[in-house]
Amino acid sequence: QVGEVYLVGAGPGDPELLTFKALRLMQQADVVLYDRLVSDEVLELCRRDADLIYVGKKRDQHAVPQQDINQLLIEHARAGRRVVRLKGGDPFIFGRGGEELEQLKAAGIPFQVVPGITAASACSTYGGIPLTHRNYAQSVKFVTGQLKNRTSDLNFAELVQPNQTIVFYMGLHTLEMLVTGLLEQGKPQDTPIAIVAQGTSPQQRVLTGTLADIVQKQAQAQLPAPAIIIVGEVVALQPQLAWFGESALDAETQRTED
Amino acid sequence: QVGEVYLVGAGPGDPELLTFKALRLMQQADVVLYDRLVSDEVLELCRRDADLIYVGKKRDQHAVPQQDINQLLIEHARAGRRVVRLKGGDPFIFGRGGEELEQLKAAGIPFQVVPGITAASACSTYGGIPLTHRNYAQSVKFVTGQLKNRTSDLNFAELVQPNQTIVFYMGLHTLEMLVTGLLEQGKPQDTPIAIVAQGTSPQQRVLTGTLADIVQKQAQAQLPAPAIIIVGEVVALQPQLAWFGESALDAETQRTED
Incomplete structure (x- = not known):
């Protein structure tokens, strides 16, 4: 049988x-x-x-x-x-x-x-970043950042539309190409972006920045894979909504210092 | 406290x-x-x-x-x-x-x-429709079909891009508007589309068709909410990959009749 x-x-x-x-x-x-x-x-x-x-x-x-x-x-x-x-x-x-x-x-x-909890759900909830939000994003798109033919695999013109959240899976090693592709298609430099590394684990780390500075920030921080990358206005809510792990402590420190 | x-x-x-x-x-x-x-x-x-x-x-x-x-x-x-x-x-x-x-x-x-299992994951796995697939869709987008200002809320030009799967949440009552919007922006008439109603429950039903015929099919079938709508080439895999509930039986019957 x-x-x-x-x-x-x-x-x-x-x-x-x-x-x-x-x-x-x-x-x-x-x-x-x-x-x-x-x-x-x-x-x-x-x-x-x-x-x-x-x-x-x-x-x-x-x-x-x-x-x-x-x-x-x-x-x-x-x-x-x-x-x-x-x-x-x-x-x-x-x-x-x-x-x-x-x-x-x-x-x-x-x-x-x-079905299982996909990385985008897990990392967004544990990272304090809603994927949709009435004021900032009425849709969310999951894209692989694993590029076979450099950026030619991705339709960046479509990814730069406003009012949507983009989540890149497996994109940490192509971060610079992804950011360049978005900027070249006119996505604003000050668009918020976050890297959530080892999401939901005790080692979770969240790095936030903008398209203008995230590559440099990650070069310093060296967050490890596995990680997802979240692009969009919803990322601006992260300091306020962080509740888990180190990112929550960071946010608390920032508020105390403000 | x-x-x-x-x-x-x-x-x-x-x-x-x-x-x-x-x-x-x-x-x-x-x-x-x-x-x-x-x-x-x-x-x-x-x-x-x-x-x-x-x-x-x-x-x-x-x-x-x-x-x-x-x-x-x-x-x-x-x-x-x-x-x-x-x-x-x-x-x-x-x-x-x-x-x-x-x-x-x-x-x-x-x-x-x-985090919880979102409807797109639940309904796709129980409906037999992979949301991404190397040959058909390298990305997936979740959109709300609940339109405040008719179709003007949605950027259909962006939704008709090939090689992506679109999942509409809460779109059953706006199905005709969604289909019309996609067709007007040039999405091919024969694009596969599925409605998964009451996904994962014993009452789950899956209706598949194309942009050309789904509105008429749903008018006859009257699948009830809650339901999600999946648009893209991956839907063509459904008869082959259905394993749960009535849709699996239907697929089996079809194969027997072929």
């Missing part, structure tokens, strides 16, 4: 931000294939006797090629096992979940999908 | 899609202020002796005006209570979370924010 594959979003890393359904399926799984962005704390919640298989990718350096991951999922399911495919964040937002399911479908393997 | 406000995302309705942190804070709260989109099943997980206060809004008909909600949050916290402000989905994505926190901050009330 063929097994089943559960494509599960593991959220941002804090195990308290897992859903109940994610945990239930993790505890049923015989085999768990997991990515680099799945935290150790989350992995520890898998069944003690489950096989944990790391298939994580690093940028420009695939630990396990995608087609081999697909093949592993199919083989384990065909062997009758319950397989959890565990991905950081949400599997359908920059998670390549669709690609993996297409292969499972073609192979006749049944599957279910569990 | 002043209490604290927890602004908590309740996710799409299925209590299994709550996070552990959301449930923990719900079970600590003395008072819970909740919206229309919070399901009964989720509410039942609050403490038995907690005060549950409905502050839900209907479209064009505010059950409790926003400033009264703000005032309630402040009063209960000042009385030393632990208050959960429970919102469907994610509080920072079309949830007005930012507006409420600004008032709490001004009143000196401490707060925390818990």
